[in-house]
Structures are given as structure tokens and as C-alpha cells.
Amino acid sequence: MNPIVETSYGKLAGVERNGVCRFRGIPFAQPPIGGRRFQPPEPPQAWAGVRDASAFGRSALQNASMLGPVAFDVGQTDEDCLYLNVWTPAGDGARRPVMVWIHGGAFVLGSASQKLYSGEQLARRGDVVVVSINYRLGSFGYLNLHDVCGDGVPGGNQGVLDQIAALEWVRDEIAAFGGDPRNVTIFGESAGSISVATLLGVPRARGLFHRAILQSGSANLVASREQSARVADELLRELGVSARDLAALRQLPSQHILDAQLKVSLRLQPQLRGLPFAPSIDEDVLPRSPFDAIRGGSAKDVSVLAGSNLDEMKLFGLMDSGARSLDDAALLKRCERNSPGHAERIIATYRSARAERRASIEPPELWFAIESDRTFRTPAMRLAELQRTHQPNTYTYLFTWPSPFMEGLLGACHALELPFVFGTFSDPMMGRFAGTGPAADQLSEHIQEAWLTFAHSGRPGHLGLGDWPAYDSTRRATMILDAECRIEHAPLEAERQAWAAVTHS
Numbered sequence: 001m002n003p004i005v006e007t008s009y010g011k012l013a014g015v016e017r018n019g020v021c022r023f024r025g026i027p028f029a030q031p032p033i034g035g036r037r038f039q040p041p042e043p044p045q046a047w048a049g050v051r052d053a054s055a056f057g058r059s060a061l062q063n064a065s066m067l068g069p070v071a072f073d074v075g076q077t078d079e080d081c082l083y084l085n086v087w088t089p090a091g092d093g094a095r096r097p098v099m100v101w102i103h104g105g106a107f108v109l110g111s112a113s114q115k116l117y118s119g120e121q122l123a124r125r126g127d128v129v130v131v132s133i134n135y136r137l138g139s140f141g142y143l144n145l146h147d148v149c150g151d152g153v154p155g156g157n158q159g160v161l162d163q164i165a166a167l168e169w170v171r172d173e174i175a176a177f178g179g180d181p182r183n184v185t186i187f188g189e190s191a192g193s194i195s196v197a198t199l200l201g202v203p204r205a206r207g208l209f210h211r212a213i214l215q216s217g218s219a220n221l222v223a224s225r226e227q228s229a230r231v232a233d234e235l236l237r238e239l240g241v242s243a244r245d246l247a248a249l250r251q252l253p254s255q256h257i258l259d260a261q262l263k264v265s266l267r268l269q270p271q272l273r274g275l276p277f278a279p280s281i282d283e284d285v286l287p288r289s290p291f292d293a294i295r296g297g298s299a300k301d302v303s304v305l306a307g308s309n310l311d312e313m314k315l316f317g318l319m320d321s322g323a324r325s326l327d328d329a330a331l332l333k334r335c336e337r338n339s340p341g342h343a344e345r346i347i348a349t350y351r352s353a354r355a356e357r358r359a360s361i362e363p364p365e366l367w368f369a370i371e372s373d374r375t376f377r378t379p380a381m382r383l384a385e386l387q388r389t390h391q392p393n394t395y396t397y398l399f400t401w402p403s404p405f406m407e408g409l410l411g412a413c414h415a416l417e418l419p420f421v422f423g424t425f426s427d428p429m430m431g432r433f434a435g436t437g438p439a440a441d442q443l444s445e446h447i448q449e450a451w452l453t454f455a456h457s458g459r460p461g462h463l464g465l466g467d468w469p470a471y472d473s474t475r476r477a478t479m480i481l482d483a484e485c486r487i488e489h490a491p492l493e494a495e496r497q498a499w500a501a502v503t504h505s
Contacts, residue, residue, distance in 0.1 A: 002054075005091040005176045010047040014086075015054050020120045023177070024085040024113075025057035028169040029162065031080035032136060037250045038145060038154050041082060041165040057083025059111035060137040061254055063262050074111035079140065079254055084133040084166055085112055087119035088177045095180035097455040100170060100209070101132040102163060104190030104217070104415070107277045108138045108265070116430065121423035126452030129179035131170055135162035135195075139235055139261045140254075142277040144228035148236060149243045155282030156228045160202065163195055167208040185211040185455040189418060191278070193217025197383060198279040200299040201290030211458055212299070213451060214306040215421070216414055218379035219290035221274050228280035234264045273338070291386060300390035303458035305451075306380045307397035307478075311411030312372040326363040335370060342502050346370060353494040368411075373492070376414075378499040384471045393458045396471045397479040398491055401443060405433045417481070420444040421451060439483045446485055 002013045003021040014023035029041035036042065058078040089096070101117055103110040112132035119130025135141060141159030171181045186209045188196045194217040199205045201219065223231075236242070238260040241249050265276045279286060293299075317323045326334070335343035350370055351361045359365070381396065388394040399417045403410040410416070419425050419434045423444050434440065450460040450468070461468035465485050469477035476490040490496070 003091060004050060007173045007176055008046075009044055011050040012053040013050050018120065018124065019089065020123045021088050021090060021177075022086070022120070023053040023088075025053055025055055025083050026086065027057070027082060028084050028133070028166045029082040032082060032140070032158075032162075033079045035250065037079065037140070038143060038158060038246075040154065040158060040161045043165075056085065056111075056113035057081065057134065059113055060134055061140060061258060062105075062109050062137050063258055073114070074109075075113050077111075081134050081136065082162060082165070083112070084131055084169065085119070086174075086177050087123040087130040088179065089123055089127055089129075091177045093175070094178045095175075095183075096178050097126075097128045097452075098170060098174050098179040098181070098184045099128055099130050099451075099455050100167065100184060100186045101130065102135070102186060102188035102192035102195045103132065104188065104192040105137070106275055107142055107159065107191045107194075107279075108261070108275075110137070110191070115427060116418055116424050117422060118424055119422070122421075122448060122452065125423075125448055126455065128452060128455055129174060129177055131166075131174070131179075133163065133166040135159045135166070138277045139257055142228070142279065143235065144225070144232045144280055144282070145246065145249075146282065147225060147229035148232045149246055153246060155284055156232070156280050157282055157285040160195070160198060160279050160285055163199065164202070164205050164208065167199075167205065171208055182210070183455075184209040185213060187213035187215065187451070188217070189215040189415065189421075190217050191275075194219070194221050194278065197290050198222055198286065200302065200304075200383075200387075201288070201293030202286055203298070204285070206298070209302065211303040211454060212305070213454065214304070214380060214383070215417060216308045216312060216376050216380075218306070218376070218383045219294075220375070220379035220382075221278055222286070222290055223274055223278045223280035225281045227272060227274065228278075228282075231264065231268060231276050234268060235260055238264050291382065294383060294386045295389075297390045299387065302387075303391060303393035303454070304384065304387045305395045305397070305454050305460055306384045307399060307481075308372070308376040308380050309399040309412045309414060309416055310372070311368060311402075312376045312414040313368045314372075314410045315413035315415060317368060317410075323367060324364045326367055328363055331363040331367055334367060338371070338374065339502060342498075346498050346502070349494055349498040353492070369495075373495055373499060377492075378496060378503075381476075381496060382503065385473050388471055388473065392470055394471050395454075395460050395468060395479070396477075397481050398488075399481045401435070401440075401482050403433055404435045417447065420447045420481075423448060443481065443483060443485070447481060450479075 027044040059074040060081040144156030145153040146155035193214040197219040449462045453462045454460040
């Protein structure tokens with residue numbers, strides 16, 4: 001017999017599998033189509049009878065991915081995409097911790113329905129309720145029309161508001177699924193982690209979650225108001241739509257907007273120090289940088305676990321044909337473009353520190369290490385340091401397990417920790433990407449237990465890992481997640497200090 005729960009909007013019929021009840025394709029907002037395109041989300045409408053919740057809802061509109069091993073099928077896409085999914089041991093009125101997953105994909109790709117993100121194993125292992133959410137992507141979710149079209153028009157954070165609407169749904173409805181709305185952990189990877197960092201600084205998100213896990217993404221990739229306005233202006237020009245004719249923009253076929261979005265992204269990406277479509281500073285949703293908000297105590301009651309992977313940028317090297325043939329001159333030119341005035345000192349620091357550890361100092365390896373830290377590791381540590389001044393339950397990790405894919409070319413690259421978090425190694429491609437065997441299984445168990453223990457208590461340490469000290473600016477205790485997990489104090493410290501000098505210069 002299919003499990004049935006009753007929400008404020010109507011009854012839902014899910015599916016029970018392996019001791020976990022699964023409810024998919026639940027609307028948490030009205031379809032953002034027609035006159036609601038580019039508008040903030042509105043509460044869903046009620047339905048009569050019992051709604052079938054056995055299949056995923058449609059994913060957000062997006063262009064195809066070129067990232068190979070992490071380019072999973074997202075199913076049918078549509079502007080009507082604001083759906084979430086729930087995995088629960090039982091809709092029995094218990095008060096279980098809730099874990100809300102925000103998928104990644106550079107704010108232009110991905111879906112809560114990807115097989116990689118199944119919440120079944122976490123729900124069963126940890127006696128928690130797992131929720132995965134969609135949100136609008138690309139120009140549909142992050143187009144700053146306010147600063148181009150004028151007052152009364154959204155400011156470019158519709159995707160953030162979608163995430164907040166999903167969290168409000170969790171607050172109001174998750175008790176029917178056996179979850180505790182007073183114990184909610186948000187967690188995400190890449191753009192999902194940037195979303196978590198953003199939500200830590202959004203005033204209207206306060207109280208909607210109580211713990212936060214950030215996997216490979218921080219607040220450094222939140223766009224300035226000027227940058228988001230520039231992207232919007234370029235998109236309207238590409239579409240041939242006047243800034244004064246918002247009605248025409250809402251009537252355009254969605255594929256026209258997607259096509260223009262891709263062209264603008266390719267044109268602007270080399271000029272931007274970030275993502276063309278991403279959360280941005282605005283007057284309403286995010287009035288100041290999340291870093292500044294966190295420094296001021298915006299998330300002082302939220303326990304935080306933040307980290308990154310050692311070789312993040314090697315995944316993106318698959319799309320960067322010149323990265324693996326860099327010489328010293330080309331390396332300097334690239335680093336000077338990204339860190340003007342600091343490139344020579346940073347390269348020298350990395351060369352010396354890596355030589356001391358007997359790591360490769362070839363220019364391509366230096367490039368990947370420098371960019372991995374600039375984009376991911378250092379901003380995560382910065383967020384943790386700011387949060388630690390308010391919240392003692394602040395923890396950090398560094399994932400160093402290397403991928404066996406392509407004869408080890410990718411190292412511990414971006415997104416590699418995902419199957420370890422969710423225990424989703426069943427797909428043959430994912431097994432080749434992440435690795436399989438007893439050591440991989442054990443690492444997955446350690447990571448899952450850490451994430452689950454954190455969701456239960458706000459602290460990630462457990463018997464399998466041993467003590468996990470909180471992060472502070474003196475010892476900088478960091479859990480190394482690998483075949484042999486261990487605590488290191490201030491790992492890669494010379495490199496971190498090099499970037500601290502850039503941040504404070």
C-alpha cells in the first residue's frame with residue numbers, strides 16, 4: 001500500500017522502497033510562467049483528492065552540460081519547475097532532523113531529480129528526512145531587471161526566493177512527513193553551496209534553517225549589483241528587447257531566452273570574475289555581501305560545516321584545452337589576470353610550499369592548485385573564520401580522495417565528494433569517476449555519518465572519525481577526508497596566508 005500524507009494543500013501518495021517512503025514532484029510554488037516569469041514565487045494552489053507523488057516534477061530550463069562525468073540526465077525541463085522531493089523513514093508524526101539539499105550546476109544546470117542526489121540512503125541510515133529542491137536557473141532565476149528596467153521589477157534573485165519558498169514549505173509542511181521544522185540543515189555543493197552561503201546572509205531566510213553544510217562554494221561568487229546589471233543589459237540587447245518593454249520579454253519563447261543566455265555567457269565569461277548568472281547584491285533580498293552579513297552575526301545561531309576538494313579546478317580543466325600545456329610565462333599571465341599585482345608572489349609561494357611537500361611544481365599543476373584555492377578553499381575558510389566569531393559549532397574539512405578516472409588525471413576534483421555524501425555509486429559511470437571498493441565504501445560511511453551527526457547535533461564528529469575539533473583562527477583544525485581520515489591543523493597554511501594577504505590588501 002502506498003504511503004499517504006496530508007499537507008495544507010492536499011493529500012499526497014508516495015512510494016515505499018527499502019524502508020524509506022519517497023514523495024516526489026511536490027509543488028512548493030505556483031508555476032512561474034506567463035505573467036509570473038521573472039516574478040517572486042507565489043504559494044502553490046490546493047488540489048482535490050490524492051495527488052500522485054511517485055514521479056519527479058520537471059527540472060528548470062537549462063542548456064546542455066559539457067562536464068562529462070557529472071553531466072547526469074535531468075529529465076524533462078520546463079519553466080514550470082518549482083517542485084521538491086521528500087525521503088522519510090515514515091510520515092508518523094516523529095520529529096526527525098530535516099536535511100534540505102540544494103543542487104549545484106553554476107546556476108545554469110542541474111536538478112533535484114538527478115540520480116546522484118537520491119536521499120534514500122541518508123534517510124535510512126540516519127533516521128532523518130531528506131528534501132531536495134528545484135529552483136529557477138540562469139536568466140529565469142538570476143536576471144537583474146530592476147537596475148535595467150526600473151522600479152517595480154525584480155532585482156535578480158528570483159532563484160534565491162525560490163529556495164526561501166521551499167524552506168518556508170518545509171517549515172509549514174514537513175511535520176506531516178515525520179520531520180522537525182525546528183531542526184533543519186541546508187546543504188549544497190558548488191552553486192548549491194554558494195546558495196547556502198547566500199542564505200546565511202539573507203535577512204528573510206533567518207529562522208528557516210538551523211545548520212548549514214557548504215561543499216565547494218562560498219560567498220565570493222555572489223555577484224555585485226553592477227555585474228548583474230551588466231549581464232541583464234547584455235541579455236536584453238542580445239534578445240532585441242527594450243528595457244521598457246517587460247511585457248515583450250515575458251512573451252518571448254523560453255528557448256529564445258536560453259539561446260541568448262548561452263551567447264551572453266560565452267561572451268562575458270572571460271571578462272567576469274565570477275558567474276554571469278548568480279545571486280547578486282540588491283535592495284531587497286541581499287542588501288549586502290554575505291561575508292559582511294556573516295561578519296555582523298546574520299547567522300550567529302547557525303552551526304556551520306564548510307569545506308572543499310583539494311583539486312577542484314581539475315574538473316574544469318576538461319574544458320580548458322590550454323591548461324595542461326602551460327609554461328611559466330603563460331601561468332604568470334593567467335594568474336596576473338585573476339589576481340593583478342599578486343601573481344608573482346602567489347606563484348612563488350605555491351612553488352615553494354609544494355616543493356617542500358614533494359608535490360609537482362609543473363606550471364599546469366601550479367595553476368590548478370592556485371585556482372582551486374582562490375575560487376573554493378580560501379573563501380570557504382574565510383566564511384568559517386567569520387562565522388566562528390559568533391558560533392562555536394563551526395567546522396571545516398578538506399576532501400583529498402583522488403578520482404581514478406582518466407588514469408588519475410582529475411585528482412580530488414570538483415563534485416567528487418557527492419557520491420560519498422549520498423552513497424550513490426550504483427551508476428557505472430559514477431563508479432568509474434569516484435572509485436569503488438572497501439576503501440571507498442568506508443569513506444562514504446564516514447562522510448555520511450559526519451553529515452548526519454551534524455544534522456542531529458550540530459557537531460560532525462563520530463566514532464568512525466574520532467574527535468573533530470571546531471575551527472578557530474589559531475589551530476585551524478581541518479578534517480582530511482580520504483582513505484585515512486585525520487585532523488590536520490592549518491593544512492596548506494602557506495598558501496592560505498598568501499590569499500589572506502590578497503583579501504586584506
